[in-house]
Amino acid sequence: MAVTDAAIDRIKEMILTGELAPGSRLPKEADLAERLGLSRNSLREAVRALALINVLDVRQGDGTYVTSLEPRLLLDAMAFVVDFHQDDTALQFFQIRRILEPEATAMAATRMTDAEITGLREILAGLPEDPSVEQLVVNDLEFHRRIAAGSGNPVLCSLIESLSGPTTRARIWRGLSRENAMGRTREQHTAICDAIAARQPDVARAWATVHVAGVEEWLRNALA
Template sequence: MAVTDEAIEKIKDMIVSGALRPGDRLPKESQLAAELGLSRNSLREAVRALSLIRVLDVRQGDGTYVTSLDPQLLLQDLSFVVDFHQDDTALEFLAVRRVLEPAATALACARITDAELDELSAHLDALGPRPSVRQLVDCDLEFHRRIARASGNSVLCSLLDGLSGPTTRARVWRTLTRNGAAARTLYEHRAILGALRDRDTEAARSWATVHVASAEHWLRAAL
């Protein structure tokens, strides 16, 4: 188990056991890290990840609190991602995205400028070799947003932008829990970018399909 995963599990166990209840403030970082036998860095990453999906609420200058989640949800023998999506809604969003994202990418292939492609490349380069979960998810959202804009279809762009929010939690948990997910995401981004540079519409469409489908397949397996 990765260090960040271990930190997340330990915080989750505290919530499930009742040691931390909705509305409770977490102990100071140094104290909590010592209690859980974690480094402060791994604890910090876990808190960031849990705040992204609103399990924790980080209040600047005040502290970090457990949100008002129903603790019974956390007692189920499933991952948080399943707790938050008790039906197939997330899968339905991803299925729609799997239809629209490749279409937008194919349209962008003929319209995107070399300058926009250079900006996309610089955007990926800026992540560095070991991005945090927050950085990777933010990059993923912005990468697809820029391609959608380049499609030239404002309606399609708006639809995809609306689909991004409901699938963010799935992206976060896939990155945290699946070995190699971050590297695979970056590889697929580079493949999409390469196809766009080559003006290869079918390759761009195919890579976009693979990219979205991999997240969908992971969530289907988790559910």
């Protein structure tokens, strides 16, 4: 195992055992390096690596802290990585969405408050009658983000949000290439919202599946 990897594992162990709690400050570099039996250079490399994935927060002139370790923060790193997907892997991201989003939508049908559902309808109403592709994409992203948040599961919400970046380009392709894509999207969003408002999780799940699977099928054909 590389020395830097060993240093990362030791800091990780300190966090997992509770020795370093979320929000706590790491000991001074010299003290921590001596305690872990590492060179200061190896420790610095480990700290940089853990800061990149939002496990540590390096504050100039103040010290290094463990972050809150909230799922949203940690999964930001995954969102950064998946942004580098190639076009032929976009289909794989849609397949993951087809697994996650229908379940999140079903959960939202039982957990979203009336005020949150009203907000969801306002998102739909805010889309212009003849929107540009860019307006449609922004509206679509916010609609799905609200539903994911409405599932009440922060981890699930963060996973879905992290997959939104790679699919944005495909949404634009669909808007540009598929006849009546905007009309279909508007109708399906309305059906999903109506099912959530009616507190019908099975119906909401079914419409979400139809919605994501439709884009997935178009993308499969386009790539073929």
